[in-house]
Amino acid sequence: MSSNINKIGKSTVPRTAISTSDEHSITVRGQDLCRDLIGRISFTDYFSLLVTGQRPTKGDAMVLDATLVAIAEHGMVPSVQASRMTYAAAPDALQGAVAAGVLGCGSVILGASETAGQLFAEVHAGAGTGDLEAAAAKVVRRWREMGRPVPGYGHPLHKDRDPRVAALFRVAKEAGTSLRFVEIAEAVERVIPEVVGKDLRLNVSAAIPAVLLGTNFPLRALRGVPILARTASLIAHLTEEAVTPSGFALSYQATRELIYEGDK
């Protein structure tokens, strides 16, 4: 049978614990969408409920809101440019232009939140109840030996600490969530000059896991935070693009000094 080619992996029956529905109701994470959630819960709390299966505490939600606000918008960055150029070329398909922007949330730019979170989780496990700075030095050294960059430190524009870092740390303090991973992030920052040989300061991509890992938000969903946040900003940019087009102007400017170095 042709369909056997799709029998990849072990289970052949799909499962989900997120939601179900019948003709009269929709159940999400055990709650009635229309009665318990619409109008009763903010979108941020709902995002947390969808991902974790539980409503966040007030503090957890404050921190999640702050990280989404912090990372959503930073001007005409490459993913916004890609999105606006795509919209200019294909204005009938807003979803395509959003998707093109989302595709730029990769390992080099917005994905650093997730890898910084993994680094912090290793320091957390390695330190136990012991010294954070020693554990941080050990982990950073190990990552460097494996040829992995240290994610979340240094910024091409914000040479001092990225101003979003202090704002996020302030919110975590106000929210009363665990500061364990904030301390780890700062321990890593202190050991970087010696281990890496450069004075790289915390940027927003490290600050996000530093505050979120002190809440109920899971490490493995971390990359979702910049993706969701950036989607909000892409929609704003594309709404602007529909009225004040910049997509082709960006593309024109981008190639004004283009060097052709092939054969003529």
Next chain:
Amino acid sequence: MSSNINKIGKSTVPRTAISTSDEHSITVRGQDLCRDLIGRISFTDYFSLLVTGQRPTKGDAMVLDATLVAIAEHGMVPSVQASRMTYAAAPDALQGAVAAGVLGCGSVILGASETAGQLFAEVHAGAGTGDLEAAAAKVVRRWREMGRPVPGYGHPLHKDRDPRVAALFRVAKEAGTSLRFVEIAEAVERVIPEVVGKDLRLNVSAAIPAVLLGTNFPLRALRGVPILARTASLIAHLTEEAVTPSGFALSYQATRELIYEGDK
């Protein structure tokens, strides 16, 4: 010069009114991101600020939150399946799987919110201070004559009114925002049996513009609401997929009864 091929359209200088930054600060819609926004504004309010340039009123924000919650999740719908299959095949690229899901927010499924909004705007303009039902009948008839479907009415599962409709209308009343477009949506529902010949009830895709057009949220950004909402749900599904894989099982089930009708 090679770059001239990119000189498409009139303006060659890109412009934006959304944000700017320097080494020490990031300004978004005239506000200091780190001082005024992070920890001071919810993600929903920030989305509204990004799109419209203004903070929403409390009522406007309640309605926007409700629409985002209403449309985010409805189980293993086609776009979620496409996203989970993509993740199963390419687990290193979460952003790619999210993008694949976003690409299914098209004219047939999640894009109906925008076209329903256009329909309502035509009824609104046509009615002026006059009778809504007469204006609705006129507009629906015109759309039918042009061969356009009436977006936002009828649902394959929810034969009575989609339960999300009442929930959204309730929130709009509680929020105290304008009910003008709710009345228009209901006027359209009343004229459909006669004009279209079928008894199609309001679904969530019509309810969203019905409540949002009574706030400061612009018609031209309407399609962004289901896209942003669905992105939250896609991230939840992909976080689940990483632990409880269903992508390949969905694909296996999908083709169990596949009929090959080509030559052998």
Next chain:
Amino acid sequence: MSSNINKIGKSTVPRTAISTSDEHSITVRGQDLCRDLIGRISFTDYFSLLVTGQRPTKGDAMVLDATLVAIAEHGMVPSVQASRMTYAAAPDALQGAVAAGVLGCGSVILGASETAGQLFAEVHAGAGTGDLEAAAAKVVRRWREMGRPVPGYGHPLHKDRDPRVAALFRVAKEAGTSLRFVEIAEAVERVIPEVVGKDLRLNVSAAIPAVLLGTNFPLRALRGVPILARTASLIAHLTEEAVTPSGFALSYQATRELIYEGDK
């Protein structure tokens, strides 16, 4: 049952006439992939077989090859820029960067081939055995009245006829395929100055349907030609990007003259 939400549309059993397989063989369009196709057919012929169900004649294949070669590459156009920026941000996911570039094959830029083909099909049907120029003038006038642009005429760089036009027309003559739609395309070009009021010359997007509609290639697959062609070019650009990065440089240049016109 939850799954009823997916019962959209009439048929609930999927069908395909493209291919089937068992443990020992793969059948594509009625032919044995391993015995009859691999090593026996060019990729271009195979593309035609996949789309149409039949092997192209030698002339049909010559024309299809020529159109794919004509439209694949034209330097650092917006979709290539979007793709290279996406790769720079997410180098682990080549498929994501290709997808970002493909998303720019929209109605404004590469989609014009399909709409030009529709225009020509209307002229063809309208003319019957009669005068092409009169039929062309009628159709172009009708499109203009509906507010639709005339696709495939005019080019920002190539003010005279796009040089690819003559090359494609030459190939169609050499290949001996029908020149009916080439004549239609030229008839449209001749009536444009009077009907549109501007002297817009044929560009490659009109030349592609002009030659392809004279072969066995179907109108409804026309948009696939620039998409497939551009994919080849995107892979070349991304292979270059991996060695000679330009993605972030393009993005830097693009915003050097960026004007912020929002509040401070």
Next chain:
Amino acid sequence: MSSNINKIGKSTVPRTAISTSDEHSITVRGQDLCRDLIGRISFTDYFSLLVTGQRPTKGDAMVLDATLVAIAEHGMVPSVQASRMTYAAAPDALQGAVAAGVLGCGSVILGASETAGQLFAEVHAGAGTGDLEAAAAKVVRRWREMGRPVPGYGHPLHKDRDPRVAALFRVAKEAGTSLRFVEIAEAVERVIPEVVGKDLRLNVSAAIPAVLLGTNFPLRALRGVPILARTASLIAHLTEEAVTPSGFALSYQATRELIYEGDK
């Protein structure tokens, strides 16, 4: 200045050796597109020229054609399903549905060609002029110790050798290109039972680099081959979908046995 945020990486001037153009001509890899390439070169040869900068020999082109034909189509696989579902939901944006399918060309499914190529390159370098089987055993053992799967061996449907393998090897012999990497691929197959403990046979994803690395096609562009090939097939499936819709039927079937295991 705002734009400094885009000054990522070292070079701020973009460069390319692929193509350039002026008002009257387009130069690709040093050749005049309209005079030397359109109608003079097949799409496969042009793909090779774009990627490598040189026209392939006749043998190199035969092998590249064969790999593109071998990997383009294998029925309703997950990426085709994702693409057809996306098209059903968003039929106005063919490019979006193609992109959704391309996004499934990831590390698990179609990306194995590239990683198998890396494995073979390591065996090639390790063996020098010495014994291939010993070098293969060493490299496979090292990959297993690092927890990496051995890419390109084993297939859920084709338990014996995937039939495409013999077809590709036959073409390489007929084409007279180097068989060095075919020998390496077979050496790896012979050592797998002992090193891995399972009898996994060569599949198409290993056969592709086995034949292509014996031509002028570069290792780092290998992943482009399944992406380009699959794009041709996606266009065929979407052309079929437009006439014989299966997207929603696939989605309906996929969830018929869906298990909801969350709270009620």
